[in-house]
Amino acid sequence: MSQQEQIKTEDFYLYDKKVVCPxxxxxxxxxxxxxxxxxxxxxxxxxMAVYQDINPLFYDVWLCNHCGYARLQNQFPNPVLPAEANLIRQNISSKWQPRDYPPTYSPQVAIERYKLALYGAMVREAKSSELGMLYLKLAWIYRxxxxxxxxxxxxxxxxRYLEKAFQDEEPPVLGMDSATHMYLIGELHRRLGNFDKALRWFGEVLLSPKASKxxxxKTRDQKDLVIEATKSTS
Ligand SMILES: [Zn+2]
Structure with missing residues (x-):
């Protein structure tokens, strides 16, 4: 086996980075x-993306072990508003016990870090889109x-949170235009077996003048799957 063909360990994909806790x-x-x-x-x-040798989702929550602040890495450096900071200090930092993390994360460690990020997001009353993305990524880890x-x-x-974000937040939400956001909600309903809701959201995508070909x-393919599934259960 040549060197390139060898299975790479997670270390090959990871590096340590210094950041300042906001x-x-x-x-x-x-x-x-x-x-x-x-x-x-x-x-x-x-x-959900699947990569060779490593699940990068395991490393997507950054956490400050001094104060317990945890957030998805692309949002971690964002400034914390004074009201949010007070909520986190009172509810999380005051009780925080630093934890030991291994050099590479097991699924259990990753799940615990997502739960800490979710708890933090709820404490500081984060936007629905942020909660929706944390739950979606955690769902993908369980998958x-x-x-x-x-x-x-x-x-x-x-x-639930992505639907709320669709109502309450201006696009782009999480980098998605409104048609992509509607598709994602429809696809989650399809996966959950909520076929009527899936068809309604897919219908909206197909009517949207902004949706790409x-x-x-892709929406037509998923709509066909719903129609097939409805036939086989009726
Ligand atoms: Zn900190």
């Missing part, structure tokens, strides 16, 4: 993924473990 201003070390080294294996119809019960529970929450094609 809450307590400590300089902390976080694990970051070398995106240029990732090799995509497949992408599910709700956008990668074939833990269907927890995947469904998290997908239900993700769907590629998105409409």
């Amino acid at each position: 809450l307590c201003k400590s300089t902390i070390n976080v694990k970051a993924v070398r995106n240029s080294r990732l090799r995509l294996v497949k992408r599910d119809t709700d956008s 990668s473990l074939s833990d269907q019960a927890n995947e469904i529970t998290c997908m239900q929450q993700a769907c 590629a998105l409409k094609d």
Whole structure:
């Protein structure tokens, strides 16, 4: 076996990065993924990406071990408003016990870090889109473990928060235009077996003048799956 063909350990994809915690201003070390080294294996119809050798989702929550502030890495550096800072200090930092994290994260460690990020987001009354994305990524981790019960529970929450974000927030939401956002909600409903709701959201995508041809094609495929599934259950 040549060197290139060997299975790479997670270390090959990770590096340590120093960042400043926006809450307590400590300089902390976080694990970051070398995106240029990732090799995509497949992408599910709700956008979950599967990569060779590593699940980068495991490293997507950054956490300050001094104060307990935890957030998805692309939002971690965002400034914390004074009201949010007070809520986190009172409810999280005051009780925070630093934890030991191994150099690479097991699924259990990753899940715990997502739960800390979710708790923090609820404490500071984060936007629905942020809660929706945390629940969606946690659902994807459970999917990668074939833990269907927890995947469904998290997908239900993700769907609920993403619907709320669609009502309350101006696009782009989480980098998605409104048609892509509607498709994602429809696809989550389809996966949850909420076929009437899935068809309604897919219908909206197909009517949307802003949706690209590629998105409409994908939506038609998923709509056909719903119609097939409805036939086989009736
Ligand atoms: Zn901190």
